[in-house]
Amino acid sequence: MNKFTPSGLLLDTSAFHVLFDAVAAVGATPLGGLNRVAASHEDGQCRDLVCAWLEQRHFEISVDRVGNIYALLALAGPTAPWVLTGSHLDSQPRGGRFDGAYGVIGACIVADAMRTCAQKGFSHNLGVVIWTNEEGARFSPSMLGSGVYAGRYTSDFALSRQDASGVTLAQALGEIGYLGKSEAPAVPAAYVELHIEQGAMLESSNAEIGVVEGNWGAVKYTVTLRGTAAHTGPTPMEQRRDALLAAAKLVVACRAISDATGGKLLTSVGRMDIEPNSSNVIAGSVIVYADLRATDNALLTDSSLAFERAASTIAAEAKIELDVQQVVNRSAGVFDTDLCALMEQVATAKGYRSMRLSTIAGHDAIALCPLCPTAMIFVPSKDGISHNEAEFTSTTDLEAGLDVLGGALHELLCRPIGH
Amino acid sequence: MNKFTPSGLLLDTSAFHVLFDAVAAVGATPLGGLNRVAASHEDGQCRDLVCAWLEQRHFEISVDRVGNIYALLALAGPTAPWVLTGSHLDSQPRGGRFDGAYGVIGACIVADAMRTCAQKGFSHNLGVVIWTNEEGARFSPSMLGSGVYAGRYTSDFALSRQDASGVTLAQALGEIGYLGKSEAPAVPAAYVELHIEQGAMLESSNAEIGVVEGNWGAVKYTVTLRGTAAHTGPTPMEQRRDALLAAAKLVVACRAISDATGGKLLTSVGRMDIEPNSSNVIAGSVIVYADLRATDNALLTDSSLAFERAASTIAAEAKIELDVQQVVNRSAGVFDTDLCALMEQVATAKGYRSMRLSTIAGHDAIALCPLCPTAMIFVPSKDGISHNEAEFTSTTDLEAGLDVLGGALHELLCRPIGH
Numbered sequence: 001m002n003k004f005t006p007s008g009l010l011l012d013t014s015a016f017h018v019l020f021d022a023v024a025a026v027g028a029t030p031l032g033g034l035n036r037v038a039a040s041h042e043d044g045q046c047r048d049l050v051c052a053w054l055e056q057r058h059f060e061i062s063v064d065r066v067g068n069i070y071a072l073l074a075l076a077g078p079t080a081p082w083v084l085t086g087s088h089l090d091s092q093p094r095g096g097r098f099d100g101a102y103g104v105i106g107a108c109i110v111a112d113a114m115r116t117c118a119q120k121g122f123s124h125n126l127g128v129v130i131w132t133n134e135e136g137a138r139f140s141p142s143m144l145g146s147g148v149y150a151g152r153y154t155s156d157f158a159l160s161r162q163d164a165s166g167v168t169l170a171q172a173l174g175e176i177g178y179l180g181k182s183e184a185p186a187v188p189a190a191y192v193e194l195h196i197e198q199g200a201m202l203e204s205s206n207a208e209i210g211v212v213e214g215n216w217g218a219v220k221y222t223v224t225l226r227g228t229a230a231h232t233g234p235t236p237m238e239q240r241r242d243a244l245l246a247a248a249k250l251v252v253a254c255r256a257i258s259d260a261t262g263g264k265l266l267t268s269v270g271r272m273d274i275e276p277n278s279s280n281v282i283a284g285s286v287i288v289y290a291d292l293r294a295t296d297n298a299l300l301t302d303s304s305l306a307f308e309r310a311a312s313t314i315a316a317e318a319k320i321e322l323d324v325q326q327v328v329n330r331s332a333g334v335f336d337t338d339l340c341a342l343m344e345q346v347a348t349a350k351g352y353r354s355m356r357l358s359t360i361a362g363h364d365a366i367a368l369c370p371l372c373p374t375a376m377i378f379v380p381s382k383d384g385i386s387h388n389e390a391e392f393t394s395t396t397d398l399e400a401g402l403d404v405l406g407g408a409l410h411e412l413l414c415r416p417i418g419h
Numbered sequence: 420m421n422k423f424t425p426s427g428l429l430l431d432t433s434a435f436h437v438l439f440d441a442v443a444a445v446g447a448t449p450l451g452g453l454n455r456v457a458a459s460h461e462d463g464q465c466r467d468l469v470c471a472w473l474e475q476r477h478f479e480i481s482v483d484r485v486g487n488i489y490a491l492l493a494l495a496g497p498t499a500p501w502v503l504t505g506s507h508l509d510s511q512p513r514g515g516r517f518d519g520a521y522g523v524i525g526a527c528i529v530a531d532a533m534r535t536c537a538q539k540g541f542s543h544n545l546g547v548v549i550w551t552n553e554e555g556a557r558f559s560p561s562m563l564g565s566g567v568y569a570g571r572y573t574s575d576f577a578l579s580r581q582d583a584s585g586v587t588l589a590q591a592l593g594e595i596g597y598l599g600k601s602e603a604p605a606v607p608a609a610y611v612e613l614h615i616e617q618g619a620m621l622e623s624s625n626a627e628i629g630v631v632e633g634n635w636g637a638v639k640y641t642v643t644l645r646g647t648a649a650h651t652g653p654t655p656m657e658q659r660r661d662a663l664l665a666a667a668k669l670v671v672a673c674r675a676i677s678d679a680t681g682g683k684l685l686t687s688v689g690r691m692d693i694e695p696n697s698s699n700v701i702a703g704s705v706i707v708y709a710d711l712r713a714t715d716n717a718l719l720t721d722s723s724l725a726f727e728r729a730a731s732t733i734a735a736e737a738k739i740e741l742d743v744q745q746v747v748n749r750s751a752g753v754f755d756t757d758l759c760a761l762m763e764q765v766a767t768a769k770g771y772r773s774m775r776l777s778t779i780a781g782h783d784a785i786a787l788c789p790l791c792p793t794a795m796i797f798v799p800s801k802d803g804i805s806h807n808e809a810e811f812t813s814t815t816d817l818e819a820g821l822d823v824l825g826g827a828l829h830e831l832l833c834r835p836i837g838h
Contacts, residue, residue, distance in 0.1 A: 093695040094648060094703070137697040199653030216652070220698070229513065231806040232687035232710055233635070233780035234618030237677055239803075244688060245674055251667035258656055268651035269663060271698045272691070276512040278556040279639070279690045279708035280781075281806040284513075289698035291651055361652035362699075384658075387650040387700040 007410040009113050013399050016109045020398075022049060023089070023105060024097040033389025034097050038090035038133035038144075039067065039169060044176025046089045050104065050130065057112050059128065063180025065155040067132040067173045068145040070185055071108075073115055075122035075413060083412045084188040085110065085405065086129035087195060088145075088364060092137045096391020098196045098381070102398065104130050106194040110406045114413065124189055124413045131364045132173070138163045139172075140289075141220065141327050146364035149184050150371045164273065190339060190412050191374045193365040194405045196393050200384030201357050208400045209347040209354040210378030213340050215369075216266075216360045217300045220291040220328035223250065223311050226321040229276060229284030244283035246318040247272055253310040254290050257303050265303050266293040266360065293360055295332050304329075330366065332358075339375035339408075346407040352400050361386075377404050426829040428532050432818050435528045439817075441468060442508070442524060443516040452808025453516050457509035457552035457563075458486065458588060463595025465508045469523065469549065476531050478547065482599025484574040486551040486592045487564040489604055490527075492534055494541035494832060502831045503607040504529065504824065505548035506614060507564075507783060511556045515810020517615045517800070521817065523549050525613040529825045533832065543608055543832045550783045551592070557582045558591075559708075560639070560746050565783035568603050569790045583692065609758060609831050610793045612784040613824045615812050619803030620776050627819045628766040628773040629797030632759050634788075635685075635779045636719045639710040639747035642669065642730050645740040648695060648703030663702035665737040666691055672729040673709050676722050684722050685712040685779065712779055714751050723748075749785065751777075758794035758827075765826040771819050780805075796823050 026046040027036030036042040047069060051061055059071035072082070087103025107128040114126055131149075136142025139161040147153045159170035159179075173179040197203075202210050227241030251269045258267040271289040292307060294300040308324055315322035340356070347354035357378065359366070365376045379401035382392040445465040446455030455461040466488060470480055478490035491501070506522025526547040533545055550568075555561025558580040566572045578589035578598075592598040616622075621629050646660035670688045677686040690708040711726060713719040727743055734741035759775070766773035776797065778785070784795045798820035801811040 092697050092700055094700075135697075136699055137695075140698065142699065197653070198650050218652075228804075229807040230804065231617045231780055232689050233637075233685065233712060234616070234778075234803065234805070236618075237682045237685060242674075242687075244691070245670060248667035248670035248688075251664060252671060255661075255664055263656045266652070266656060268661075268701060269667075270651050270700045270702055271696045272663070272693060273696075274691060276556075277690045277692075278511050278554075278806075279559065279710065280555055280561065281511055281514075281689045282687060283689060284807070291698065293652060359653075361650055384653065385647075385649065386653070387697075388648040388703070 007407060009117055009406050009410050011109060011113050011402055011406050013402065016105060016402060019053060019108065020105050023101050027091065029094060029389055031389040033391065034091040034095050035093050036089065036091040037093055037138040038135065039138065039172035039176055041176065043090055044178065047130065047178055050089065050108065054108065054128065057115065062182035063178055064182050064184040065180060066145050066148045066158045067178040067180060068149060068184065069130040071128040072185065073111055073126045075114060076125050080123065080125050081189040081417060082125040082127050082185065083409060084127045084129050084191045085193065085409060086131065087193050088131045088134035090133055090135050092135055092387045094389055095387055096389060098391055098393050099198065099386055100134060102196055103194040106402050106405050109402060110409055113406060114410070122413045123415060123417055126409065126413060127185060127188065133169065134364055139169050142362055143364055143367045146367035150367045152367060188372050191365060191368040191372055192405065192408060193363060193376045194401050195363060195376060195378055196386065197378040197381045198361050198386035199381065202355065202378060202380040203384065205355050206353065207355040208352045208397060209404055211340050211343045211347065211354055211356050212335055212359050212376035212378055213356045214334040214358045215332060215366045216293045216295050216358055217297050217332035218291060218293045218328055218330050218362060219300060219304045219326060221307065222325045222327055223288040223290060224285065224323040225288065225315060226285045227283065227318070230282045232280050232282055235282060240282055241319050242282050243286040243320060244274055246314050246320045247286040247288050249314045250288055250311055253314065254307060257306050261299065264294060264296065265299055295358060297331050333369055335369060335375055336373035339373050342411060343375055343377055343404065343408055346411065347404050350403055350407060352404065377401055426826060428536055428825050428829050430528055430532050430821055430825050432821065435524060435821060438472060438524050438527065442520050446510065448513060448808055450808040452810065453510040453514050454512050455508065455510040456512055456557040457554065458557065458591035458595055460595065462509055463597065466549065466597055469508065469527065473527065473547065476534065481601035482597055483601050483603040484599060485564050485567045485577045486597040486599060487568060487603065488549040490547040491604065492530055492545045494533060495544050499542065499544050500608040500836060501544040501546050501604065502828060503546045503548050503610045504612065504828060505550065506612050507550045507553035509552055509554050511554055511806045513808055514806055515808060517810055517812050518617065518805055519553055521615055522613040525821050525824050528821060529828055532825060541832045542834060542836055545828065545832055546604060546607065552588065553783055558588050561781055562783055562786045565786035569786045571786060607791050610784060610787040610791055611824065611827060612782060613796045613820050614782060615800045615805065616797040617780050617800050617805035621774065621797060621799040622803065624774050625772065626774040627771045627816060628823055630759050630762045630766070630773055630775050631754055631778050631795035631797055632775045633753040633777045634751060634785045635712045635714050635777055636716050636751035637710060637712045637747055637749050637781060638719055638723045638745060640726065641744045641746055642707040642709060643704065643742040644707065644734060645704045646702065649701045651699050651701055654701060659701055660738050661701050662705040662739060663693055665733050665739045666705040666707050668733045669707055669730055672733065673726060676725050680718065683713060683715065684718055714777060716750050752788055754788060754794055755792035758792050761830060762794055762796055762823065762827055765830065766823050769822055769826060771823065796820055
């Protein structure tokens with residue numbers, strides 16, 4: 001790889017902030033966050049807004065069967081390979097306005113700068129991508145659109161996923177006009193994603209740019225516990241088959257598995273679906289959504305088995321029917337070494353303090369990793385807060401990430417084919 | 420009190436079953452249960468149906484400010500005191516078709532028999548009542564309509580209660596046309612309520628009629644736990660303020676308080692409201708709905724304090740903000756001794772096997788107890804199952820309860836004033 005030389009690409013930071021604020025207004029919550037879950041009315045509005053922006057700038061837009069949006073810029077002619085950049089527009093129900101949207105808007109601004117710059121002789125075309133249902137908040141599992149693109153899931157599997165009301169992804173995409181028919185574009189020469197860190201490592205290390213060299217492993221479960229709905233009054237304690245009590249024990253056990261590793265393993269239960277969830281009724285069924293994460297794949301496997309054993313023991317003691325589904329099992333992995341080196345060179349050449357780190361959170365880039373050389377650039381999250389309306393990244397940090405993305409993509413687009 | 424002499428009152432059991440089936444069809448679930456929560460569209464339809472039935476039979480119907488429906492029958496002239504009987508039509512979200520509806524329809528059939536019988540010289544008038552929001556499933560607390568009638572709550576308090584979507588009882592009653600303006604009728608000479616047992620004592624004792632001599636005490640809490648919503652991935656374990664983990668510990672602690680009493684104290688958590696309840700987000704807040712029940716008021720008080728201490732300890736350890744609200748605190752109590760004796764005499768005279776028991780479940784009759792002589796008649800629940808779509812009472816048992824209600828009310832309506 002050649003040493004990186006700054007391109008002199010002019011990024012329109014003012015256009016970045018205008019578009020960022022417009023996107024943040026769609027599904028905005030009173031506390032400054034977002035409620036824009038996948039394929040909701042708000043997600044549809046937001047997709048419309050970004051697509052209109054791209055169309056005005058002559059990007060060629062297509063939507064695949066699972067609602068992933070691709071906006072292509074033929075910088076190097078119809079047969080040239082392409083480089084892909086982007087992220088997602090969906091949010092958690094009370095999420096922040098930076099998660100995902102930053103990477104989409106960053107991609108738009110950088111791509112538009114490529115389109116209008118005087119540069120000739122690009123060797124690659126450039127595509128902006130908006131992935132469907134990265135968050136997994138409305139439809140499970142997360143990273144669903146990118147997972148289909150990467151061949152991890154079929155389109156039919158993705159489209160049949162249901163939200164808590166029984167609406168399928170196919171129905172929801174149809175309602176907002178994003179159930180596309182286009183073939184997804186061919187495998188890119190590289191994928192680069194710009195994102196907020198969602199943790200506090202950059203901030204505590206006083207770094208401005210994070211070069212993501214790998215990802216933690218993650219195993220996720222949906223555990224269904226079925227007891228018997230009954231009156232909370234007259235039902236004798238020894239006759240109860242209380243699904244919520246069993247679920248509570250599982251939540252406590254799940255935390256204990258993390259505690260036993262001294263924090264090397266992260267465990268969480270963020271969601272439980274309780275039926276009928278009425279104060280005077282012993283719960284008849286509860287679905288527990290658990291996740292376990294670690295950098296050590298052996299530890300993760302052992303801990304997953306410990307979790308499954310805990311579920312079995314608790315269910316047996318409570319005379320509860322048990323169904324354990326492992327919905328995600330991704331190993332800890334590494335991102336592309338050359339691309340990591342490039343990101344670092346670009347950051348250094350532009351004068352930013354960078355550091356290498358691993359992502360604990362899931363990202364579309366992790367889904368793309370087995371498919372093509374993949375890289376991620378992180379910028380700091382204030383106090384590490386994310387998936388929260390208080391999520392925040394400063395203007396300076398946002399613009400630094402944009403600058404590094406621009407430099408890195410320019411280098412990739414100009415490289416000889418095959419390098 | 421005189422010894423009970425059967426009246427020869429003719430009850431139309433066939434009309435009972437027709438009306439019962441018609442009522443059970445409104446809000447029916449595929450599994451044979453009901454979803455007819457208070458002041459819902461279905462509750463409105465069901466009220467309309469029963470009111471039309473009563474109007475056709477010349478009952479004088481009025482609706483008070485909180486939606487309680489009174490259908491009066493002036494058997495003894497406008498100045499005579501009155502006897503009241505009835506129950507509720509609202510159900511749990513997936514409740515059974517007998518709970519509440521049985522007592523309302525039983526009251527209708529018995530009252531109609533009084534109207535059409537040849538008997539002259541009644542000393543009391545008779546009223547059928549349908550109380551609002553007995554279940555407490557949609558609006559908290561339970562027994563809200565009867566609680567207002569008995570002076571436990573003000574109308575304004577009741578009308579301002581909100582469901583999980585923020586809809587007030589006043590709005591919901593307005594939408595179904597049952598936000599009445601009538602004054603509630605004066606305190607009755609007696610209140611008698613017919614109900615299914617919702618437990619298995621009658622069945623296991625091979626009794627057909629339960630004479631309810633008292634009620635268990637109950638203390639109910641809503642406990643709000645506020646932590647910090649955060650990403651389930653990058654947030655370090657030691658920095659988490661996980662409201663769902665704290666809630667789970669409280670559920671387990673609540674059960675342990677019961678276990679320590681050897682089952683003398685019943686404890687339950689049937690409901691938790693989790694925010695944002697997304698699998699990738701550490702819960703920012705959880706509301707836990709707990710109830711404790713006992714016949715021993717001192718044990719109940721001690722256990723309530725133990726529960727509050729457990730909540731404080733768990734919240735402090737988890738760095739969680741805590742708000743504990745005691746929403747119900749009713750002491751164990753006794754029903755009217757003379758009325759209990761009368762119910763027993765009627766059952767015996769009619770050849771039914773009866774037994775005395777205490778109700779663990781809450782009922783509108785408990786709200787009425789401090790106001791006037793009050794009694795309840797129970798019939799068996801198959802396997803003790805209630806607040807479940809599988810709730811069931813046989814036709815024979817339903818008709819036995821109806822027969823005893825008829826005999827007891829006839830006796831009360833003919834008694835000299837003041838006895």
